[in-house]
Amino acid sequence: MDYRIILPEKDLPKQWYNVLPDLPEPLPPPLHPETLKPIQPHELAPIFPDALIEQEASPHRWIDIPEPVLDIYRLFRPTPLVRAHRLEAALGTKAKIYYKNESVSPAGSHKPNTAIPQAYFNKQEGVERIATETGAGQWGTALAFACQMYGIQCTVYMVRCSYEQKPYRGILIRAYGAEVFPSPSDRTRFGRQLLTSDPQCSGSLGVAISEAIEDAASREDTKYALGSVLNHVVLHQTIMGLETQKQLQMLGENADVLIGCVGGGSNFAGLVLPFVPDKLAGKPMRFLAVEPHACPTLTRGQYRYDYGDVARLTPLLKMHTLGHNFFPPPIHAGGLRYHGESPILSHLARLGIVEAKAYYQTEVFEAAKLFLNTEGFLPAPETSHAIKAAIDAAREAEPGEVIVFLYSGHGFLDLGAYDNYLRGELRDEEYTEEQLQTAMQSCPNVGF
Numbered sequence: 001m002d003y004r005i006i007l008p009e010k011d012l013p014k015q016w017y018n019v020l021p022d023l024p025e026p027l028p029p030p031l032h033p034e035t036l037k038p039i040q041p042h043e044l045a046p047i048f049p050d051a052l053i054e055q056e057a058s059p060h061r062w063i064d065i066p067e068p069v070l071d072i073y074r075l076f077r078p079t080p081l082v083r084a085h086r087l088e089a090a091l092g093t094k095a096k097i098y099y100k101n102e103s104v105s106p107a108g109s110h111k112p113n114t115a116i117p118q119a120y121f122n123k124q125e126g127v128e129r130i131a132t133e134t135g136a137g138q139w140g141t142a143l144a145f146a147c148q149m150y151g152i153q154c155t156v157y158m159v160r161c162s163y164e165q166k167p168y169r170g171i172l173i174r175a176y177g178a179e180v181f182p183s184p185s186d187r188t189r190f191g192r193q194l195l196t197s198d199p200q201c202s203g204s205l206g207v208a209i210s211e212a213i214e215d216a217a218s219r220e221d222t223k224y225a226l227g228s229v230l231n232h233v234v235l236h237q238t239i240m241g242l243e244t245q246k247q248l249q250m251l252g253e254n255a256d257v258l259i260g261c262v263g264g265g266s267n268f269a270g271l272v273l274p275f276v277p278d279k280l281a282g283k284p285m286r287f288l289a290v291e292p293h294a295c296p297t298l299t300r301g302q303y304r305y306d307y308g309d310v311a312r313l314t315p316l317l318k319m320h321t322l323g324h325n326f327f328p329p330p331i332h333a334g335g336l337r338y339h340g341e342s343p344i345l346s347h348l349a350r351l352g353i354v355e356a357k358a359y360y361q362t363e364v365f366e367a368a369k370l371f372l373n374t375e376g377f378l379p380a381p382e383t384s385h386a387i388k389a390a391i392d393a394a395r396e397a398e399p400g401e402v403i404v405f406l407y408s409g410h411g412f413l414d415l416g417a418y419d420n421y422l423r424g425e426l427r428d429e430e431y432t433e434e435q436l437q438t439a440m441q442s443c444p445n446v447g448f
């Protein structure tokens, strides 16, 4: 009985897959935050290096992965695809459940897949320092690691409630040589403004992004990096889906259902995008994106242009959004607390190619505990959303159906969350329609 499907190192993909040329309808362009006209590549130059700006709208289906990036990838890639036999047995399902295990990376999640190339391309263009945001701390850890690999300084604005819930993430970020501040912070004009009106502000990814962009835009030596949402980020993450395809081929299996949790959409998109051409060609396959009821971007948000941050510094993206002023409650899946969504993923959801489902955190932690007690590994709270959906899919599946989910990260630095769950102290959060409508009022009306 095979458990772990290991791809030989020589089969590590040497190119990322870009879905843009294969989309059935073109992606609506990002708009300039002030003129509301399609943004020109050079207008992004103050915050991103040229190579990443080029990748953001590349017409090329395949993009070479530079050798120095492959070199760092080889520290942990290819990652295993694992058959969850013991979970299947506990469920009594005849479906086959596989998970692509990204928790084996140095930072403990899928985030290094894009942190490494982002740090590399910045270094190539002479950037000395990168500023970024982080929610649960996984992205901040990944970028701190990647910056250390290429000798760049790194500053992380970490959402305050996660900074307080997960102190060990901050320590790990500092151990990689980066600096980390709870956001809102007093280091930026925008952070100070928020703290003046609400000294207890628990922060959000939208706020931390504003602070990181303000930091980057105000210094010559600094650029900004985003851990999700943007096209170049999901491009880098396709390495996971490309490896999964090869691993399924080794088994002679076809995926029937592909599942991932969604914050900004990068782990889900990274798994699913390489399978999009097959689905468009008629292969029966379901793509299921999973989010918290407490931050229901795909299931209850609107598909329209919105800002990526609270201070309205980012370009406007056409995406599913809850409104850029939406402050999700401090649920433990900090990485899923984002008001917006990857435009590519939103577009695919709009076209009916991707389905979405939401869960409460208590049922998600129950699923995590079942996984832990059968498969032995402790998943991150974000990842546990995918596990819950995979369990539900397996319960409804036909015999022999192949379910693949993305195991986006481990939960070793989320033990406080497990403690709350085990003590029965978790609260389930959901929004009324009226609350959502109020948050949506912040969305600009761009007329299309």
Ligand SMILES: Cc1ncc(COP(=O)(O)O)c(C=O)c1O
Pocket (backbone or CB within 6 Å): 109, 110, 135, 136, 137, 138, 139, 227, 228, 229, 261, 262, 263, 264, 265, 266, 267, 268, 334, 335, 336, 380, 382, 383, 408, 409, 410
């Ligand atoms: C372990 C883990 N999974 C998933 C996510 C969600 O991000 P994304 O939707 O970009 O994959 C995060 C974000 O921080 C994370 O830390």
